Amino acid sequence: MNIHVDWQALLIVAVVSIVGTLIFMALLSAGIRYVSLAGVRANQRQSSVVARVAGFSFLGLAGLFVLFGIYLIIPFFH
Amino acid sequence: MGQIDNPQSSPIVQLSLDALASARKRVFTGTRSQLGTSSQIGIAVTLSVVIAVILVALIFDFTNGFHDSANSMAGPVATGALKPKTAVIIAAVLNMVGACLSTEVAKTISGGLFDDNLISASVILAGLVGAIIWNLLTWLVGLPSSSSHALFGGLIGAVIVGAGLSSINGSVVVSKILLPALIAPLVAGVAALLATKIAYRVTRRTPSAQSEGGFKYGQAFTASLVALAHGTSDGQKTMGVITLVLVAAGLQETGTGPQWWVILAAGLAIGLGTYSGGWRIMRTLGKGVVEIETPQGAASGAATGATILASAHLGFGLSTTHVATGAIVGSGVGRKGALIRWAMARRMVFAWLLTLPGAALVGGAAALLADRGTAGVVVLLVLLAAVCVLIWGISRRNKVNHLNVNDSHEVLVLNAAQPASFVDGQELQHDAEHDVSNAKGAA
Numbered sequence: 031m032n033i034h035v036d037w038q039a040l041l042i043v044a045v046v047s048i049v050g051t052l053i054f055m056a057l058l059s060a061g062i063r064y065v066s067l068a069g070v071r072a073n074q075r076q077s078s079v080v081a082r083v084a085g086f087s088f089l090g091l092a093g094l095f096v097l098f099g100i101y102l103i104i105p106f107f108h
Numbered sequence: 109m110g111q112i113d114n115p116q117s118s119p120i121v122q123l124s125l126d127a128l129a130s131a132r133k134r135v136f137t138g139t140r141s142q143l144g145t146s147s148q149i150g151i152a153v154t155l156s157v158v159i160a161v162i163l164v165a166l167i168f169d170f171t172n173g174f175h176d177s178a179n180s181m182a183g184p185v186a187t188g189a190l191k192p193k194t195a196v197i198i199a200a201v202l203n204m205v206g207a208c209l210s211t212e213v214a215k216t217i218s219g220g221l222f223d224d225n226l227i228s229a230s231v232i233l234a235g236l237v238g239a240i241i242w243n244l245l246t247w248l249v250g251l252p253s254s255s256s257h258a259l260f261g262g263l264i265g266a267v268i269v270g271a272g273l274s275s276i277n278g279s280v281v282v283s284k285i286l287l288p289a290l291i292a293p294l295v296a297g298v299a300a301l302l303a304t305k306i307a308y309r310v311t312r313r314t315p316s317a318q319s320e321g322g323f324k325y326g327q328a329f330t331a332s333l334v335a336l337a338h339g340t341s342d343g344q345k346t347m348g349v350i351t352l353v354l355v356a357a358g359l360q361e362t363g364t365g366p367q368w369w370v371i372l373a374a375g376l377a378i379g380l381g382t383y384s385g386g387w388r389i390m391r392t393l394g395k396g397v398v399e400i401e402t403p404q405g406a407a408s409g410a411a412t413g414a415t416i417l418a419s420a421h422l423g424f425g426l427s428t429t430h431v432a433t434g435a436i437v438g439s440g441v442g443r444k445g446a447l448i449r450w451a452m453a454r455r456m457v458f459a460w461l462l463t464l465p466g467a468a469l470v471g472g473a474a475a476l477l478a479d480r481g482t483a484g485v486v487v488l489l490v491l492l493a494a495v496c497v498l499i500w501g502i503s504r505r506n507k508v509n510h511l512n513v514n515d516s517h518e519v520l521v522l523n524a525a526q527p528a529s530f531v532d533g534q535e536l537q538h539d540a541e542h543d544v545s546n547a548k549g550a551a
Contacts, residue, residue, distance in 0.1 A: 035283045036424070040291060043415075043424040048299040050414035054330075055303035055407055059310035062322030066314045092326070099333050099417050103340050104209055 054095045061088030154357050157229045160485050161353045164236045164492070166377040169346040171243040172255040173203060173381020176342065178390040179252070179412070179432035180334035183405035185513060186394030189324040190331070192510035196385045198328075199335040204379035206339020207347070208371055221260060221284070222267050222275050229353055230478035231266040233485065236349070237478075237492050238262025238471025242463060244499045250388040250396070250508070250519025251459040254427040255342065257285060261467025266475035268468070281464070284425075289460050292426035293434025296415040300435040303407035304442025311403070323402035330409030337416050338428050339378065346374040387508040388519045392452065393433065395517040398440030399447045407442065408435035430460065449517070 064085030071078035101107055177199050184190040190198065239258040246253040267275055311319040347366040350373075354360040360367065366374075394400070400408070412428075412435045419426040433456055440448040477488040506520040 034279070035287060039422060039424045043419045043422045043426075044291075044295045044298075046418040046422060047295050047411070047415040048302065050418060051299035051303045051407075051411045052306060054410045054414065055306050056310065058323070058326045058406060058410075059307045059403075062319050062326075063311050063314050065322065066311075066318040069318065070315075093329075096329050096333055096413075099413060100336065102417050102421055103206070103333075103337050105340075106209070 050095075054092055057088050057092040057095065061085050061090075061092055064088060154229070156482050157233065157485060158353055158357045158359065160489060161229055161233050161236070162350050162373075164233055164240070164489070165346050165349045165353075166373055167492075167496075168236045168240050168243075168255075168259070169343070169374055169377035170381035170384075171240050171247070172342050172346070173200075173378040174384045174386035175243050175247055175252070175255055175381075175389060176338055176428060177203075177335075177382040177386050178393045179428045180331045180338060180409075182390045182393035182432070183400060183409055183436065184324075184327050184331045185390055186400055187324070187327065187402045187405040188514075189327040189402060189405060192385070192387075192390075192513055195331070196383050196510070198332055200379040200383035202332055202335040203339035203343060203382045204375040206336045206341075207343020207375035207378050209336075209340055221264060221277055221280050222271075226267050226271050226275055227263075227352075228270075229356060230485075231263065231270060231475065232349060232353060233488070234266035234269075234475035234478040235259060235263035235471050237474040237488060238265055238467040238469075240492065241470045241495055242467040244496060245466075246459055246463070247386060247388055248499050248503050249521055250392040251456055252389050252393055252429050252433055253456075253459045253463045254289070254429045256345070256427055257289070257460070257463040258467040259345070260285060261464040262471030262474070264464070265468030265471030265473075266478070269472045269475040270479065285464060288424065288426050289430055291424075292415070292419075292430035293437070295426075295434070296411045296431040297434035297438030297441070299415060300404075300408045300411035300438030301442040303410055304404050304439045307403040307407050308443060320402045323406040326406035327402055327409050330406060330413045333413045334409065334416065334428070334432070335382070337413065337420070339375075341420065341428070343374055343378045346377065347371060350374065385510060385513075387510060387513045388503070391508050391513050391516065391519055392456075393436060395514060396452045396519070397433075397449055397456075398436055400436065400439060401443070401446075404439035404443055404446070408432075408439040411435040411438065 062085070064081045066085075068078040068082035068085055071081060177196055181190065181195040181199050185192050185195050236259070239255065239262040242253070242258040242261065243255060264276055264281075307323065311322075347370050350370050351360065351366045354367070354370075355362055355364075398404070412432045415426065415431045415435070416428055419431075437448065437453055440446045474488055474492075477484040477491070502521065508519060
């Protein structure tokens with residue numbers, strides 16, 4: 031049997047999958063952490079603006095990641 | 109030979125509309141030679157085969173839906189990020205939307221596994237029957253297995269019956285089916301493992317109630333993305349099969365896309381299948397392998413989504429089922445102290461390995477009937493209906509539905525197999541709660 035496997039394509043898929051997952055999870059986790067921190071600070075009557083802005087920025091970026099995924103799925107855009 | 113090429117340009121299940129002129133001839137001459145010379149009989153037989161294929165393809169689409177709804181929704185259902193009914197409604201709608209979004213059907217069905225000239229209407233019919241029965245059997249025992257592998261297995265069995273073992277390209281089986289089945293869970297598993305570690309590390313100072321809530325949203329979003337991606341790939345498969353047969357029978361112009369009613373019917377079938385839930389598989393995937401918390405669920409959902417999208421767009425098509433399962437196991441390895449049932453993981457791997465030969469056996473047997481003209485096709489359809497009803501009947505003895513999907517980690521088939529301790533445990537728990545409330549009332 032002459033088995034030909036496109037190892038390069040496989041490697042690219044593996045790397046992109048793993049890196050993509052990690053970036054999304056890092057953004058989501060950071061967003062959750064800072065939004066939650068903002069809540070804690072607000073309760074303690076401390077300034078919570080920076081944490082809140084940072085948190086929602088991270089969440090927004092994570093959301094953009096999902097939108098990019100949807101963009102990839104829909105053939106209309108290609 | 110056997111190159112794994114870009115699924116965008118040639119998805120694994122494809123239909124070659126260019127090759128359809130000859131396929132069209134084959135369908136007619138094939139049935140005529142079996143049933144005599146009258147052309148009227150020939151056309152009538154072809155029509156019955158066409159109707160049978162459309163019917164069976166839609167049934168396959170339905171089983172595909174309920175077999176795979178766990179891939180996207182097992183995590184959110186298990187962690188409570190989405191209520192079971194809400195989860196399947198979202199998955200069903202997104203699967204339908206996905207199925208209608210993408211309609212590039214001009215492809216070949218064999219993906220190089222065998223010569224396209226061997227594909228006839230009866231081979232497709234037998235292959236679909238093999239895939240349906242395999243999907244139902246694995247659903248009964250609650251094991252996730254790839255619907256595409258089942259379809260390939262059924263087709264391979266049918267082709268072997270018609271043209272012999274030598275007609276199968278073994279190297280393509282290895283490089284397109286076996287190897288991806290090993291690689292998909294590994295890649296998704298590693299991604300989910302690292303993502304889980306990141307999630308717990310980044311939020312280690314966050315009150316767990318708040319991070320739980322946040323990750324619930326993340327989990328719901330990624331699960332929805334997976335459901336949509338599933339619709340675009342698997343919804344298309346059935347549309348492709350139906351369109352191939354319509355063109356082959358001369359009911360549709362060569363080179364045209366699927367008819368609107370084909371798109372609608374295929375979308376509805378996969379959506380209804382997804383809505384019906386496949387709760388048995390959802391229980392195994394959500395509760396049976398790993399005890400997951402919401403950060404793990406979000407991590408495995410993200411890994412599933414990212415791996416499916418990357419593989420679909422960068423040229424190495426991977427099965428949604430294998431990816432989703434690998435991701436869930438990976439998220440279990442990634443959290444210290446998470447319970448992983450390796451015995452269940454091993455059973456899943458066995459089920460994957462058996463999918464191809466198992467579906468091939470059924471497909472081969474079905475091909476023996478499907479080759480025998482109208483009478484054979486009718487007998488085949490009756491048998492298929494009988495098997496479906498039988499398996500459904502057996503499943504009723506230990507029902508798993510949206511109410512009890514999270515109650516246990518086991519999917520039992522026979523009543524006799526149900527351990528008494530489980531039933532007792534449930535009752536004991538109830539009694540204990542009852543006692544506590546009584547005590548409170550007394551206090």
